Amino acid sequence: MDVMQRSNLLESACLFPPPLGLKLSYGTAGFRADASILQSTMFRMGILAALRSLKTHSVIGLMITASHNKVSDNGVKIADPCGGMLSQHWEPFSDQLANAPDPQTLLLLIVEFVKKENIPFDGAFTAEILLGRDTRPSGESLLEAAKQGVRSIVGAVAHDMGILTTPQLHWMVRARNKGLKATESDYFEQLLSSFRCLMDLIPNESKMDEIEDKLIVDGANGVGGEKLEVIKKMLSGLVIEVHNTGKEGGILNEGVGADFVQKEKVVPHGFGSNHAGIRCASLDGDADRLVYFSVASNSSNKIDLVDGDKILSLFAVFIKEQLSILEGDMKGNNNYKARLGVVQTAYANGASTDYLKHLGLEVVLTPTGVKYLHARAAQYDIGIYFEANGHGTILFSEHYLSWLEAKHTELSSISQGSELQKAALRLLAVSKLINQAVGDALSGLLLVEAILRHMGWSIHNWNELYQDLPSRQLKVKVADRTAVVTANAETVVMSPPGLQEAINSEIAKCIKGRSFVRPSGTEDVVRVYAEASTEEEADSLANSVAELVDRFLGVGST
Ligand SMILES: CC(=O)N[C@H]1[C@@H](OP(=O)(O)O)O[C@H](CO)[C@@H](O)[C@@H]1O
Numbered sequence: 306m307d308v309m310q311r312s313n314l315l316e317s318a319c320l321f322p323p324p325l326g327l328k329l330s331y332g333t334a335g336f337r338a339d340a341s342i343l344q345s346t347m348f349r350m351g352i353l354a355a356l357r358s359l360k361t362h363s364v365i366g367l368m369i370t371a372s373h374n375k376v377s378d379n380g381v382k383i384a385d386p387c388g389g390m391l392s393q394h395w396e397p398f399s400d401q402l403a404n405a406p407d408p409q410t411l412l413l414l415i416v417e418f419v420k421k422e423n424i425p426f427d428g429a430f431t432a433e434i435l436l437g438r439d440t441r442p443s444g445e446s447l448l449e450a451a452k453q454g455v456r457s458i459v460g461a462v463a464h465d466m467g468i469l470t471t472p473q474l475h476w477m478v479r480a481r482n483k484g485l486k487a488t489e490s491d492y493f494e495q496l497l498s499s500f501r502c503l504m505d506l507i508p509n510e511s512k513m514d515e516i517e518d519k520l521i522v523d524g525a526n527g528v529g530g531e532k533l534e535v536i537k538k539m540l541s542g543l544v545i546e547v548h549n550t551g552k553e554g555g556i557l558n559e560g561v562g563a564d565f566v567q568k569e570k571v572v573p574h575g576f577g578s579n580h581a582g583i584r585c586a587s588l589d590g591d592a593d594r595l596v597y598f599s600v601a602s603n604s605s606n607k608i609d610l611v612d613g614d615k616i617l618s619l620f621a622v623f624i625k626e627q628l629s630i631l632e633g634d635m636k637g638n639n640n641y642k643a644r645l646g647v648v649q650t651a652y653a654n655g656a657s658t659d660y661l662k663h664l665g666l667e668v669v670l671t672p673t674g675v676k677y678l679h680a681r682a683a684q685y686d687i688g689i690y691f692e693a694n695g696h697g698t699i700l701f702s703e704h705y706l707s708w709l710e711a712k713h714t715e716l717s718s719i720s721q722g723s724e725l726q727k728a729a730l731r732l733l734a735v736s737k738l739i740n741q742a743v744g745d746a747l748s749g750l751l752l753v754e755a756i757l758r759h760m761g762w763s764i765h766n767w768n769e770l771y772q773d774l775p776s777r778q779l780k781v782k783v784a785d786r787t788a789v790v791t792a793n794a795e796t797v798v799m800s801p802p803g804l805q806e807a808i809n810s811e812i813a814k815c816i817k818g819r820s821f822v823r824p825s826g827t828e829d830v831v832r833v834y835a836e837a838s839t840e841e842e843a844d845s846l847a848n849s850v851a852e853l854v855d856r857f858l859g860v861g862s863t
């Protein structure tokens with residue numbers, strides 16, 4: 306880094322002083338906090354994104370969103386060259402950058418890191434950053450801060466991609482780095498053409514006509530609703546009605562959205578008993594989460610929730626069916642058995658894990674956070690991952706996709722229109738429809754809709770794949786949540802000593818009891834999860850475990 310670069314950094318850093326005592330952590334999914342304190346963080350993440358671009362010789366993404374958090378919050382996530390989350394290896398550096406108290410310390414940290422990581426500053430490569438933001442009102446000024454951060458690296462270019470869903474930005478980064486068409490209309494075109502392909506391949510005997518055409522979607526008053534309004538105009542065979550688009554005056558994520566629906570298990574605002582029996586879905590604030598639900602027919606505000614675990618199960622059943630067609634009667638020489646794997650977290654309902662294992666699938670658990678699930682799913686030919694809250698996707702390895710393409714070409718020449726060829730084509734269409742960069746509510750929704758029609762299933766048939774065990778989630782405010790250290794994909798507490806034993810004895814009092822605690826990576830709380838054979842038992846187990854957390858770590862304790 307030459308003198309000009311250093312003075313450029315120092316000069317612009319002086320324009321973005323951090324609030325006194327700011328302490329942020331990259332957490333489960335980027336920095337999040339009240340938007341009013343994030344100017345300096347955004348500026349610094351602009352710098353980080355530009356450095357990452359120089360290091361990887363690739364286009365990098367910077368998304369300004371706080372997802373399902375309240376509207377006054379905001380946040381930032383970085384998308385790596387493949388469209389996935391920022392490499393965990395760089396997370397400590399992002400923490401240091403965000404928390405550096407003054408411009409001099411910031412500069413020193415950057416100089417040291419550039420040296421350590423050997424980041425080239427020879428001008429041979431132009432750093433390029435794609436910036437996106439959700440609909441939060443604070444997004445615009447935070448975008449300016451991020452742009453200035455990017456530009457404080459001499460020669461780096463910031464492209465404002467406008468208001469986008471998080472998965473759209475990740476998709477664009479991935480597409481750009483693969484040299485593919487990467488605009489928003491290319492994204493829509495890819496989704497719609499692969500959806501049409503799946504619809505055209507629906508077997509004649511499918512009871513598709515019996516399925517309600519209409520789907521009502523809760524857009525969480527955010528960006529997802531806006532984008533779905535665009536998509537729905539280009540669809541045929543599926544009627545989408547979007548509620549909570551944000552245009553009716555509703556507030557982002559307030560009493561609406563996938564997080565609210567999944568955690569509270571009640572109807573979102575704008576839905577009621579007049580929607581009973583109709584297939585409904587809910588997106589979160591940046592449209593990377595999707596859950597389905599149906600409104601209970603009695604006049605209560607209760608819903609039948611069809612969560613991420615059930616979306617995963619639906620996808621798994623469909624993929625498995627296509628694989629058994631394709632692999633059951635292999636014609637030709639080029640035969641291969643795909644390794645299919647399923648990835649969940651400890652929040653997955655126990656009944657879903659049992660169901661998936663019963664199907665004969667390999668199921669693995671990782672810690673919470675898409676970065677862990679995604680990395681694990683990428684180890685399979687086809688890896689399906691979902692968090693119970695509705696964030697997930699299906700990953701196809703490059704190796705498997707090349708095999709599939711070749712197989713499809715071979716089958717097209719020897720048995721055009723055969724079931725085998727159709728199965729290959731369906732799998733190829735799924736790989737194009739479902740976002741390969743990150744979980745995407747919009748592409749997930751289109752895949753769910755296509756599969757339901759393929760199966761001839763109503764939302765009720767789908768929901769009956771298995772019966773969820775009653776579960777309850779609670780949050781406990783403690784003095785220092787980092788005092789909770791867990792192991793085995795967060796299912797066991799290692800510290801503070803004695804807490805796990807105490808939790809175990811509460812679990813032992815319940816039939817089918819399971820409970821675990823972990824510090825949240827996005828909120829200043831310890832989360833408690835409990836499930837058991839009845840609602841009462843799940844509630845009481847969650848309450849007892851929350852009391853234990855409070856006793857071991859409560860606000861008063863040290
Ligand atoms: C129980 C739960 O839903 N946790 C969520 C939540 O993380 P926490 O670390 O639990 O706060 O936000 C993450 C980012 O959206 C998401 O990946 C994760 O699943």
Ligand SMILES: [Mg+2]
Pocket residue numbers: 372373589590591592593594
């Ligand atoms: Mg989200």
